[in-house]
Amino acid sequence: MAGVVGLGLLLAGCGAGGGGGRVATGTVEGTIGLLLPEAQTARYEASDRPTFVAVTGRRCPGCTVLYANAAQDAAAQLQQAESMLAQGADVLVLDAVDTVAAVGIVAQANRLGAQVIAYDRFVDGADYYVSYDYEFIGFLLGSALAGTVLDRAAGRDDGGRPGVLLAHGSATDPNALAIAQGTRRALDGEDIDVLAEHYTPDWSPDKATEWTEAMLSQYPGRVDGILAANDAIAGGAVAAAKAAGLDPVPVTTGQDGELSAVQRIVAGDQFMTVYKATDQQAATAAELAVRVLRGQDPRTTAVTQGVPTVLLAPRAVAAADVEHVIVDGHVYSTDEICVPAYEAACERAGLVGATGEADG
Numbered sequence: 001m002a003g004v005v006g007l008g009l010l011l012a013g014c015g016a017g018g019g020g021g022r023v024a025t026g027t028v029e030g031t032i033g034l035l036l037p038e039a040q041t042a043r044y045e046a047s048d049r050p051t052f053v054a055v056t057g058r059r060c061p062g063c064t065v066l067y068a069n070a071a072q073d074a075a076a077q078l079q080q081a082e083s084m085l086a087q088g089a090d091v092l093v094l095d096a097v098d099t100v101a102a103v104g105i106v107a108q109a110n111r112l113g114a115q116v117i118a119y120d121r122f123v124d125g126a127d128y129y130v131s132y133d134y135e136f137i138g139f140l141l142g143s144a145l146a147g148t149v150l151d152r153a154a155g156r157d158d159g160g161r162p163g164v165l166l167a168h169g170s171a172t173d174p175n176a177l178a179i180a181q182g183t184r185r186a187l188d189g190e191d192i193d194v195l196a197e198h199y200t201p202d203w204s205p206d207k208a209t210e211w212t213e214a215m216l217s218q219y220p221g222r223v224d225g226i227l228a229a230n231d232a233i234a235g236g237a238v239a240a241a242k243a244a245g246l247d248p249v250p251v252t253t254g255q256d257g258e259l260s261a262v263q264r265i266v267a268g269d270q271f272m273t274v275y276k277a278t279d280q281q282a283a284t285a286a287e288l289a290v291r292v293l294r295g296q297d298p299r300t301t302a303v304t305q306g307v308p309t310v311l312l313a314p315r316a317v318a319a320a321d322v323e324h325v326i327v328d329g330h331v332y333s334t335d336e337i338c339v340p341a342y343e344a345a346c347e348r349a350g351l352v353g354a355t356g357e358a359d360g
Contacts, residue, residue, distance in 0.1 A: 029062040140182075141229070168197060173203070
């Protein structure tokens with residue numbers, strides 16, 4: 001959605017606020033704007049938004065939250081930010097569609113006395129930054145890919161070097177560039193041929209499928225692994241490999257811990273994902289926003305290009321980690337993972353018993 005939605009965050013037992021985000025409570029503390037970049041990646045609407053709203057509501061019942069999703073349109077995001085500032089936003093939490101264009105949002109906020117928390121993607125000039133170490137995520141992806149394709153190549157008779165494809169994220173996203181840098185660091189010096197690499201426009205799974213199909217045709221029989229920078233790209237790459245009749249599919253990485261990726265991992269179609277606790281990230285940003293709104297001095301853990309930063313730790317998840325990290329961590333239940341199409345795979349993985357019931 002391209003418009004701005006006002007959400008009144010109320011104390012339990014209070015009536016609903018009306019009129020575009022007015023809060024029906026005796027104490028009005030201020031307004032926080034949350035700007036997310038797109039809805040194609042499941043995490044934003046399923047995790048980031050609801051967690052941010054809930055935590056802000058608990059921490060600051062007198063705050064109003066304004067929300068907008070830019071649907072990958074940088075111009076729309078600028079308009080959304082302007083609308084929030086016109087409504088008196090004191091703090092903007094900004095996950096930028098285009099981090100270069102978003103510098104203009106920061107400048108406008110500064111002129112109006114509002115502060116900006118860059119969320120997930122770094123924006124130059126922001127007051128704070130909350131994210132994960134994306135170069136480290138790339139290193140996790142590259143290390144997982146390299147170790148696995150080398151192990152499998154060691155058991156082959158031809159003795160040839162394994163070949164891999166690097167399917168990066170969008171070239172306009174600094175996180176994608178950081179992931180690519182970490183990936184190259186992990187692969188540097190390994191006995192592996194990088195056959196081709198590509199920055200996927202808009203992180204689009206359809207465009208990832210098209211590129212992977214072309215590369216599989218260009219390098220028949222040579223693709224042992226595909227470094228996909230996130231789970232959406234991984235889904236596209238796996239679809240291309242299956243359409244090409246590859247069984248098993250090349251070793252394929254991912255990132256975000258999406259439900260579909262966890263199911264592919266259980267089924268053996270995707271090797272691993274990097275799980276980022278997006279609810280933790282959203283909760284951290286909400287806590288930070290409330291502290292900034294109240295004029296407090298938040299504690300940070302690092303500095304990124306001069307901006308006080310909170311960096312959170314990601315976790316690599318392969319098949320052996322699904323039960324401990326995903327199920328026991330209450331990310332997804334076995335009922336959500338082990339739908340009928342994946343029951344047999346879940347049984348083989350030990351997630352459910354032979355009857356389809358979750359193991360206790």
